Amino acid sequence: MLRFILADLGRMKAGALVIVALVALAVALGVAVTLQERALRLGSARAADKFELVIGAPGSETQLVLSTVFLQPAALPLVGGDVLAALHDDPRVAWAAPVGFGDFHDGTPVIGTTARLISETAPGMAQGRMFATEGEAVAGALTGLAPGDEITPTHGELGNDHENVRYRITGRLAPTNTPWDRAIMVSIQSVWRVHGMAAGHDHAEDEAHGSFDPDAEGPRQSADHDNPESAAQHLVEGDGHGDLDSAEQEHAQDEGHGSFHPDATLPEYEDWHGAPGVPAILVKPATIADAYKLRQDYRAQEGTMAVFPAEVLTGLYATLGDARQVLAAVAAAAQALVAVALLLVTLTHVGQRRRQIGALRALGAPRGAIFAMVWGELFALAAAGIALGLGAGVLAARLLSAAIAQRQGFQLPVTLTTGDLAGLALLLALAALLSALPAWLAYRQPPVASLRG
Amino acid sequence: MLSLALTGVEVGFPGLDTPALNIPRLGVAAGGQLAIAGPSGSGKSTLVNVITGLERPGAGRVLWNGTDIARLSESARDRWRGANVGLVMQDFHLFPGLSALENVLLPARLARVADRALAARAAGLLAEVGLHRPAQKVETMSRGEMQRVAVARALLRRPGVIVADEPTASLDPVNGTAIGALLVGLARRSGATLIVVSHDPALIALLPRRLTLAGGVVHHDVTEPA
Numbered sequence: 001m002l003r004f005i006l007a008d009l010g011r012m013k014a015g016a017l018v019i020v021a022l023v024a025l026a027v028a029l030g031v032a033v034t035l036q037e038r039a040l041r042l043g044s045a046r047a048a049d050k051f052e053l054v055i056g057a058p059g060s061e062t063q064l065v066l067s068t069v070f071l072q073p074a075a076l077p078l079v080g081g082d083v084l085a086a087l088h089d090d091p092r093v094a095w096a097a098p099v100g101f102g103d104f105h106d107g108t109p110v111i112g113t114t115a116r117l118i119s120e121t122a123p124g125m126a127q128g129r130m131f132a133t134e135g136e137a138v139a140g141a142l143t144g145l146a147p148g149d150e151i152t153p154t155h156g157e158l159g160n161d162h163e164n165v166r167y168r169i170t171g172r173l174a175p176t177n178t179p180w181d182r183a184i185m186v187s188i189q190s191v192w193r194v195h196g197m198a199a200g201h202d203h204a205e206d207e208a209h210g211s212f213d214p215d216a217e218g219p220r221q222s223a224d225h226d227n228p229e230s231a232a233q234h235l236v237e238g239d240g241h242g243d244l245d246s247a248e249q250e251h252a253q254d255e256g257h258g259s260f261h262p263d264a265t266l267p268e269y270e271d272w273h274g275a276p277g278v279p280a281i282l283v284k285p286a287t288i289a290d291a292y293k294l295r296q297d298y299r300a301q302e303g304t305m306a307v308f309p310a311e312v313l314t315g316l317y318a319t320l321g322d323a324r325q326v327l328a329a330v331a332a333a334a335q336a337l338v339a340v341a342l343l344l345v346t347l348t349h350v351g352q353r354r355r356q357i358g359a360l361r362a363l364g365a366p367r368g369a370i371f372a373m374v375w376g377e378l379f380a381l382a383a384a385g386i387a388l389g390l391g392a393g394v395l396a397a398r399l400l401s402a403a404i405a406q407r408q409g410f411q412l413p414v415t416l417t418t419g420d421l422a423g424l425a426l427l428l429a430l431a432a433l434l435s436a437l438p439a440w441l442a443y444r445q446p447p448v449a450s451l452r453g
Numbered sequence: 454m455l456s457l458a459l460t461g462v463e464v465g466f467p468g469l470d471t472p473a474l475n476i477p478r479l480g481v482a483a484g485g486q487l488a489i490a491g492p493s494g495s496g497k498s499t500l501v502n503v504i505t506g507l508e509r510p511g512a513g514r515v516l517w518n519g520t521d522i523a524r525l526s527e528s529a530r531d532r533w534r535g536a537n538v539g540l541v542m543q544d545f546h547l548f549p550g551l552s553a554l555e556n557v558l559l560p561a562r563l564a565r566v567a568d569r570a571l572a573a574r575a576a577g578l579l580a581e582v583g584l585h586r587p588a589q590k591v592e593t594m595s596r597g598e599m600q601r602v603a604v605a606r607a608l609l610r611r612p613g614v615i616v617a618d619e620p621t622a623s624l625d626p627v628n629g630t631a632i633g634a635l636l637v638g639l640a641r642r643s644g645a646t647l648i649v650v651s652h653d654p655a656l657i658a659l660l661p662r663r664l665t666l667a668g669g670v671v672h673h674d675v676t677e678p679a
Contacts, residue, residue, distance in 0.1 A: 007550030364535020365563035
């Protein structure tokens, strides 16, 4: 029986291959949509895992999360340095760290933050050591940079170089599987200095009030400000100003970038009193209860906004889920179309084989065997298509994930659940049922048809 | 070794006033050899269908050794035919992609009766019909060889009756003569009743009894004295 089925399929190789390919494509579409959506959800949840509470200036909650967790460039308003100081002193806070973005190196974001944040969020150094001075930087796992490399940040993704500002990479982090793997981390103090807003600076007070409006200071707009994308982040209100602290004046003259001291050691203890503004503060609350209290407090407080990234992402997933449902419906419709087309093809096929089927009957093959043969042949094709489709779908999802990881730096783990397999089992059952229809027709075929045309 | 007795067999087709086949009485002795001839439309095929159980007559009895196959269910007739009838058809009905041996064994395998002994018999039969490469794929064979495979297949389960429907019609004269002689010889040796539908005079001449049909009724029934 098996030999006969194989010989029969071998005879119609091209047709059989087309059928398998059709089924495989339709199945792969559905599998890929399901897996990719889940991967996106899982991956972003993991990326946001370490970001329990983020505090920023009032604005879009979603943008705050996307910018902090996924490092999406955007112009965020600044939250005052006093907020950072208050959080640091708050007993409900395990630790709090500023996150300052807006500078890039070759398209890689340069993030100003603290050694504490890095050691709390990354599993450790893969190479080298943490930055210890303002001129040192730590590279994410996927930046392609190694200790000893030097970088010059540009202002905005396509903006001008911060001339004469050079960071030296002292260490490379172990992978976190988040977009931060594609970032370069420097001390927040150096970012403030590069942008001329170092602590104690007389502009610090101005910054602290929060919202930043580039147009309000029209005369100082530079070329890169004209491009809203490159103007991603502006910590930069002091840019080009000469009125710095006397100790920093010499640097200000030759750099025009605040007062960048590559060798200045970072303070041993974090003291944020009088600190300039930052776009986001990452907060690790001491307890879950504290997390909710903190969020409530900083929601209520004038000039601040507090979000749980996980909660914001859940909202996004809901939207994503709708899109997935639409895609899943499209995939299901494609599968139904393929099923109908195949049914038509196989019914025609059985009709064309009336003589052969009749001959088998005439030669003494029982009707059950005819049914089993036709059914087995069709089901084998469908099952092969479904199995191939599963493989192709998983592969497609993996490739897509890999491409996204390559570009965005965060992992989209492709995982199959028992639910998926149950779905495929259902599909198999459906294929078995549909295959039975032509098989039934063959079963009903009178054997007389075989003798003479 | 089956004897056939038809009584009152009538097969009609919807829309036709006269029946396609009308045979009040016809008997074939066990081991007998009968040729059926007649112009097309004379009811030859219908007669073959009726006596092999492929078609149920509208009326009458089809007794093979006393069993009325007209009263068997469709599945039972399939089983009966598989066990008792060796069928040889004009277009061979071999299945490409399978070897000669696999073709001989296919119906028995589908009926789940093929065992080691039957496989050995299949190989022996192939040798007996003059084929010495049982593993050869049938699609690579000549028409004469193909019909030999079909003859071997018909004989596999030691049928009591061999029914051949125009076995030589699609062969050249040389192969036709050879196949005719093979059929008659094998049937005689196995003792099986042989019924051949043919308009091939050379083949008809090999058989002692000749039946001529016309318009669904028996026109001539001649037996040559042995």
